[in-house]
Amino acid sequence: MFPLRIAGLAFAPNGKAVLDGVDLELSGEGITVVLGPNGAGKTVLLRLLAGLLPAGRGRLDWGGAALPSGRLAMVFQQPMVLRLSVWANVEFALRPQALSPAERRRRTARVLERVGLAERSRDSARLLSGGERQRLALARAWAVAPRLLLLDEPTASLDPGATEAVERIVREIRTDGAKILMTTHNLGQATRLADDIVFLAAGRVQEHGPANAFFARPQSAAARAYLQGELPWRLPFAR
Numbered sequence: 109m110f111p112l113r114i115a116g117l118a119f120a121p122n123g124k125a126v127l128d129g130v131d132l133e134l135s136g137e138g139i140t141v142v143l144g145p146n147g148a149g150k151t152v153l154l155r156l157l158a159g160l161l162p163a164g165r166g167r168l169d170w171g172g173a174a175l176p177s178g179r180l181a182m183v184f185q186q187p188m189v190l191r192l193s194v195w196a197n198v199e200f201a202l203r204p205q206a207l208s209p210a211e212r213r214r215r216t217a218r219v220l221e222r223v224g225l226a227e228r229s230r231d232s233a234r235l236l237s238g239g240e241r242q243r244l245a246l247a248r249a250w251a252v253a254p255r256l257l258l259l260d261e262p263t264a265s266l267d268p269g270a271t272e273a274v275e276r277i278v279r280e281i282r283t284d285g286a287k288i289l290m291t292t293h294n295l296g297q298a299t300r301l302a303d304d305i306v307f308l309a310a311g312r313v314q315e316h317g318p319a320n321a322f323f324a325r326p327q328s329a330a331a332r333a334y335l336q337g338e339l340p341w342r343l344p345f346a347r
């Protein structure tokens with residue numbers, strides 16, 4: 109299903125363009141971080157790729173096919189949890205897959221162990237803290253062995269320790285063979301995780317390239333302004 113080629117993708121819900129011709133090519137490897145100001149359409153882009161919004165104009169080409177051939181999972185900024193146990197939340201996510209009960213149990217146990225929630229298996233998911241909920245959401249996504257994982261600000265309201273735990277899990281999911289496409293406003297996180305950066309503003313991709321090049325020499329005025337605004341100090345950008 110890779111490379112994923114996005115061409116001229118537009119989303120204009122009420123006649124006002126949120127995305128106005130997004131062109132982007134993503135390989136099937138690594139972690140791609142989408143940066144951009146509030147309202148740039150980052151969440152919309154992820155939702156369009158996940159098939160959660162009707163695409164308007166434009167084309168998605170998944171490695172030569174109109175639809176993704178591999179599994180796709182998405183984790184939202186405020187993950188929803190079912191009024192069930194932690195264990196049942198993961199098992200539920202596996203229902204659409206034709207797995208034997210033993211295999212379903214094995215996978216559930218494995219991902220809960222890997223996100224550090226094995227001891228909480230029997231607890232109600234409603235009792236989890238924000239950081240624990242986010243780890244549960246990642247476990248649910250991980251359990252289905254996605255080829256593409258979409259993460260929308262997965263650490264938006266988490267403390268540094270919980271953020272580090274999520275980042276470790278994201279890296280492990282990547283190592284397990286998933287392409288990661290994520291958004292964040294945490295620039296430290298972007299430098300820690302990203303192989304490449306997509307900078308979205310004014311409805312379009314303004315820049316796409318290796319993360320180190322982006323942070324050292326952002327090319328667009330919009331990216332420079334964004335980076336200056338998000339950081340507590342002024343960066344003297346080389347020209």
Ligand SMILES: Nc1ncnc2c1ncn2[C@@H]1O[C@H](COP(=O)(O)OP(=O)(O)OP(=O)(O)O)[C@@H](O)[C@H]1O
Pocket residue numbers: 121122126144145146147148149150151152153
């Ligand atoms: N389903 C929808 N119908 C109409 N408008 C929408 C819909 N979804 C998003 N929008 C609008 O699209 C714009 C972009 O929203 P989006 O949530 O993608 O921004 P974002 O880049 O994720 O911002 P943030 O950094 O604040 O999360 C917003 O103005 C939002 O109100």
Ligand SMILES: [Mg+2]
Pocket residue numbers: 150151152260
């Ligand atoms: Mg958003």
